[in-house]
Amino acid sequence: MSWFIHSFWSDTLALLSIVGSITALLHLFLRHRDYRSAAFWTAMIVLEPLFSPLLYLLLGINILRRSGRRYRSGINEPWRDPVPDQPLPFSDTDGCAAQEHQQLARTLDRISRFSHTHGNRLEILHNGDEAMPRMLEAIRGAKESISLASYIFEATGIGADFVAELSAAVKRGVQVRVMVDDAGTRYSWPPVVDALAKAGVTVRRFMPSRMILRIITMNLRNHRKILVVDGRTAFTGGMNIREGNMVSRKPPHAVHDLHFEVTGPCVAQIQRVFAEDWAFCTNELLEGPLWFPDLSATGTTTAIGIVDGPDEDMEVMPAAFFAALNAAREEVKIVTPYFLPNAVLMAALRLCAVRGVKVTILTPGQNNIPIVGWAARTLYPELLSVGCRIFESAPPFDHTKIFLIDGVWSFLGSTNWDPRSLRLNFEFNLACHDAELFQRLSAEMDAKLAHSKEITQEMLENAPPLQRIRNGFVRLFIPVL
Incomplete structure (x- = not known):
């Protein structure tokens, strides 16, 4: 009898793992849009077919997106401002710069459900x-x-x-x-x-x-x-x-x-x-x-409000960040507590530096979520190699989130540069066009930089081997951090 019970449960677990793995893989191939995340989950499911499908259900499927869509329909259509026909009255810039600012303003008007005020x-x-x-x-x-x-x-x-x-x-x-x-x-x-x-x-x-x-x-x-x-x-x-x-x-x-x-x-x-x-x-x-x-x-x-969340507003903020990076011609300044940008934003940051844009990134040296800081360090080399400058602030932990572009644009709000904020959370941000506000926020960042340490390729290469191995292992989990 004990042999029969053992055999029954073994066969049942094997069947469940096969069915769960096939179901999870089919969902991955048909629905998952982030190829890096899809590759991560595919490897996990193939290598460990018993528990990985359950982990994918808990962490890999954006269940709330469907709930979010239902909540929108339950409260009628979400508010949408009409897209204005007239250009914004930017008087502090002219020529090529004004054209770039107008283009970014129009892009944000179309990305967001709101319009510039x-x-x-x-x-x-x-x-x-x-x-x-x-x-x-x-x-x-x-x-x-x-x-x-x-x-x-x-x-x-x-x-x-x-x-x-x-x-x-x-x-x-x-x-x-x-x-x-x-x-x-x-x-x-x-x-x-x-x-x-x-x-x-x-x-x-x-x-x-x-x-x-x-x-x-x-x-x-x-x-x-x-x-x-x-x-x-x-x-x-x-x-x-x-x-x-x-x-x-x-x-x-x-x-x-x-x-x-x-x-x-x-x-x-x-x-x-x-x-x-x-x-x-x-x-x-x-x-x-x-x-x-x-x-x-x-x-x-x-200013214009930018709403982001795992519903019909999904990935609005990453699109706004990408548009701003694409429009940048002089400087990009980023302060964020969690720096794990997706592949598209990483490529946009690299292209900014290649075009000659000054890119400066400030993130905590001692993160309140240590594994996020460890994973972030594995992304530094590809940015440093093209001329981006990366600084780590001294304790205490800095939770500030600002993103500054070309002397006039400021993005501020609740969004971090990590997968959780950029894809999973409901977030709200303001995109502001104002040279004076930019200068005040830039001064805030400069004050933080004065008490921060610049990270170099040499520092990363000379890190202890066990530390680099740890960071490299944690990097595998970036899609779910």
Whole structure:
């Protein structure tokens, strides 16, 4: 009898591995668009046919794309601005440069669901020490509505101050809506959604799920950071609501970051993105002057919102990055905490350097996710070989995300240069045309470079053999990092 049972389970496992492998390979050949990722998964499935098909189901299939499409259809068609017929009034450039800027502007207009808005003002906020008090002050002064979305929102430390102010706003009669990514709620205990609900705040998790469903969608997250007060003042960028951002308080794991206070017509685009995600979570439509008041010019920045996610907006941000790199003629500056660009963006960066464009990349020397830093170092040689300059910043960990082009274009928001952000996450960014904003952000990067170490080919070649072997092994997993 024991022989029969053993034989039965052996045959069953063999059959399951064969069926699972064939099914996974068929899906790969028919549906997978990234050839490097497809090659990785094909090798994994062929070499280990028992568990690899299950891993492919959990990590390799973009299940949320179909869910995202369903959520779009559930809240009607997503908002789309008409593409303007007239060129943008760029007065700070002329000749060939103006033509390149106009072409990039038109490209972004067609890539994004939104159009360029004029008369915006962006203020740079350093770390949580500047950003969090300004956000709390805005919440404290809210009269009609507050929209808040965050990937990570801790219930303790600075997060507790947000809970208190949001609760006070509700008691004043302000309409408050808060959305936190389900995965992001697990970074701290107790979950902030419980504290907010007890405080009377209307709050929802983005894509809440349990057990196996959480495992399947754990790589697919709402990574957007949005706060809109009274439909007129917005805060966005890459900063989460957590104590680690309060650098002056000397937390155990300090995080440097930049965030942005935004006023002007593009605030409506930021609000629109929140409203669509909120409708997905609750079926409640946020419309009317309470959420979308008339907005007038407050500054001189031209800005366009770029929405990216694993739905119909999929791979919009990589396309925008590629268009910007293709348009660059003088300089490219990138600050990102995670530098694992896909093959297309790697080729675009190399071509920039070959054309004579000055390419400078800044990423942390000690990454908070070590394997990402190890894998990133395997990409450096092909960029260094064509003249790109790569710097690694000293601790503490720098979470800043900015991308600067040719003295006038600035991209800022929640997107990292890695597979997770570029393909899996829901992200939001602003592309801004403003020479003065560029100069301010360029100065921020230069200040960081002053405390960073430049990486050379010689340094990489002289690294200990075991370190290079480790990095080379980790590189195999870039498609799923």
